[in-house]
Amino acid sequence: MMEKMIFGRYVPAESILHRMDPRSKLIIVFLFVCVVFLANNLWTYAILTIYTFLMAGLSKIPPRFLIGGLKPVLWLVLFTFFLHLFLTKEGELIFELGWLKIYEGGLRQGIFISMRFFLLILVTSLLTLTTTPIEITDGLEHLMGPLKRLKFPVHELALMMSISLRFIPTLMQETDKIMKAQTARGVEYTSGPVKDRLKAIVPLLIPLFISSFKRAEELAVAMEARGYRGGEGRTKYRQLHWAAADTLMILLLAAVTVLLILFRG
């Protein structure tokens, strides 16, 4: 079940977004996060919404996956909506109930800010839904390449990420095994007072930690035996291919940006 939470994110499909280079997708998401802040009126929000829905359509991801991804953050969106609704005191008063006063500006702010939130989440989840974690890692490694000159350990960071991704399921299987072993010894994880349940985590975490350190040590020896000596002189098995579609997609976002600048109030 926990595996689904992390890896169930990627939904395989045949779409332009799936075929795109992870680098261009990362660049687009990064730019989008900046561009979203340009919107400040109805027109600009409409443009952004159209763009986002167009992308969602192109991804060929069934809507239920998109909605499923939005669920955990829905309360956050609602929270920001109500926060702005009640706390912004601008424009005409449109509703009053005792101490509760809602102004026109508040309603506008509330809708715009939660819309901004909603679009941001939708676009970032499109990235994780159409790109495997390992592709994202590869893309990041390439994009951060120039940082190597500043002695930033780009390759090491990417390797750490991919090794973590590889070991998550292994450690989950192990957690499951230890949990069963401790349950057999009378530890209760699912019932009893919260304090006791929290205490029960300790005999789960300690064996997990110890074995992780042992794993790390053995993995390091195995990597060395297989000739690993850092990023220097290393080649990459997975090659990234920048296609015309990638350039077009970035140009599309650039066009959207120009429109936003023209229409913003």
Added chain:
Amino acid sequence: MGKPLVVLDNVSYQYDSQEDFALKNVSMKVYEGEWLAIVGHNGSGKSTLAKLLNGLQFPTEGSISINGITLSEDTVWDVRRQVGMVFQNPDNQFVGTTVQDDVAFGLENNGVPAKVMGERVVDALSRVNMESFLDQEPHHLSGGQKQRVAIAGVLALRPSIIILDEATSMLDPRGREEVIETIMKLQQEESITVISITHDLEEAARANRILVLNKGEIYREGTPEEIFQMDEELVRLGLDIPFPVKMSKQLSEKGVVLSKYYLTEEELVAELWTSHSKM
């Protein structure tokens, strides 16, 4: 036998924190194309020996040469390209997120161009019968399959020697059989030199030659037949005699005449069920 590939000359090794030597004056040769099994009880020094052969540790005294290269800090990376190693725990040596990424890991480390890599990954995987698992993730594989992927990772580098350091000890019987079959095929059909370090004498029985280590010294060396003649002596060294050998011995004690001590169950069964007709 071919030319000696691995030559150990009077090698001793002492761990920093310990007084006793883990290995004492070990001299041995491994010949091209043979399968040498190094057996011994826990603490006999067999794992230390494996680490020395791959340059993961350097001998305190003596010298090791592999395919003509004397092992030292300077040559260690060349040696590692010649000597592939498969370790005990199938999970803790799987680096890649998928089977093909893992096989490619060693190639990436050695700077093999990306164009050549794809071919070599598929080729190595097909030699261990895992070519249909290219995109499989490690947690969906059995222990035996993971070990075969590890062997493919080694094969992709085209080494002259494969060292199996207790590579079958964490597997279930079926996984163990898969791995041993794979190794046998590679050694017989592709004449790859194999050094298997094990305490499982059934695995050692498949080798061409067995070296028994005890307390860091070479205790005995010989063909499996010769080694299993030692019998009780092996038990005293903390090793377990394979069932077919034990069985043949007890049968001959009971007066059943067998032509020799059998190393595999199949051979023994074949002799037994045909023995009556020969009488």
